[in-house]
Amino acid sequence: MHAADPPVPDLQALLRTLRVWDTDLPAFDPATAPDAPLPLFLRWFAAAVDAGQPEPHTPSLATTDAEGRADVRTVMLHGADDTHGFRFASHSGSAKGRQLAARPYAALGFYWPVQGRQVRVRGPVRTAPADVAHRDLHARSTGALASALVGHQSQPLASYEELEHASDAAWERARREPDAMAPSWTVYDLAPDEVEFFQGDARRRHIRLKYRRVDGNWLRELLWP
Numbered sequence: 275m276h277a278a279d280p281p282v283p284d285l286q287a288l289l290r291t292l293r294v295w296d297t298d299l300p301a302f303d304p305a306t307a308p309d310a311p312l313p314l315f316l317r318w319f320a321a322a323v324d325a326g327q328p329e330p331h332t333p334s335l336a337t338t339d340a341e342g343r344a345d346v347r348t349v350m351l352h353g354a355d356d357t358h359g360f361r362f363a364s365h366s367g368s369a370k371g372r373q374l375a376a377r378p379y380a381a382l383g384f385y386w387p388v389q390g391r392q393v394r395v396r397g398p399v400r401t402a403p404a405d406v407a408h409r410d411l412h413a414r415s416t417g418a419l420a421s422a423l424v425g426h427q428s429q430p431l432a433s434y435e436e437l438e439h440a441s442d443a444a445w446e447r448a449r450r451e452p453d454a455m456a457p458s459w460t461v462y463d464l465a466p467d468e469v470e471f472f473q474g475d476a477r478r479r480h481i482r483l484k485y486r487r488v489d490g491n492w493l494r495e496l497l498w499p
């Protein structure tokens with residue numbers, strides 16, 4: 275440690291200042307919940323946007339590697355519907371891409387603290403056809419295309435300058451060639467077989483409603499918090 279280094283913060287003191295569920299939270303009556311989870315997810319998602327929840331479309335994505343060890347990172351939600359399930363996209367050669375190839379099963383975790391809400395989704399993951407990934411990427415911003423064109427995701431990077439050069443070239447190509455292919459860019463569709471909705475409550479009487487797909491039907495059950 276150097277004399278000029280900022281002091282190391284007292285984590286325990288900071289943790290004691292922080293709270294959850296101490297704001298006005300919406301009520302959730304599970305008796306009024308729909309038969310299937312998707313309409314409820316869409317309702318909660320729209321409510322999160324309305325409530326000003328920053329970046330409600332950025333869930334955590336959990337996967338496991340070939341040895342069964344867990345991994346997690348943030349991704350962007352690209353869609354959710356009855357046909358494709360929960361859609362996200364990434365590079366097939368990244369750590370998550372390799373993990374999904376070895377074990378095509380994943381979980382998504384959304385946390386919307388403005389409303390004290392959490393949604394957990396689990397299920398098998400399928401790789402969408404390449405033309406879907408191509409269309410998905412080209413419906414997005416130039417920055418998204420440039421980022422995908424850089425490639426090499428999750429590989430060791432020798433220096434920041436190397437990234438700068440690759441990124442400059444990718445931005446230039448994305449502007450010049452807006453239909454450029456990013457071959458490793460892949461769309462993944464998670465077909466939910468479990469979806470759990472959690473509504474936080476100031477008195478800690480949190481409501482947990484879990485949907486499970488059994489023989490093609492959705493079963494609903496409440497869980498102790």
Ligand SMILES: Cc1cc2nc3c(=O)[nH]c(=O)nc-3n(C[C@H](O)[C@H](O)[C@H](O)COP(=O)(O)O)c2cc1C
Binds near residue numbers: 363
């Ligand atoms: C807000 C946010 C959104 C992100 N969205 C994506 C995404 O949609 N796809 C993606 O591959 N990485 C996304 N990332 C980067 C990933 O979190 C991660 O760093 C990267 O995909 C490498 O993960 P991996 O080594 O586990 O494969 C996002 C990161 C943040 C913070």
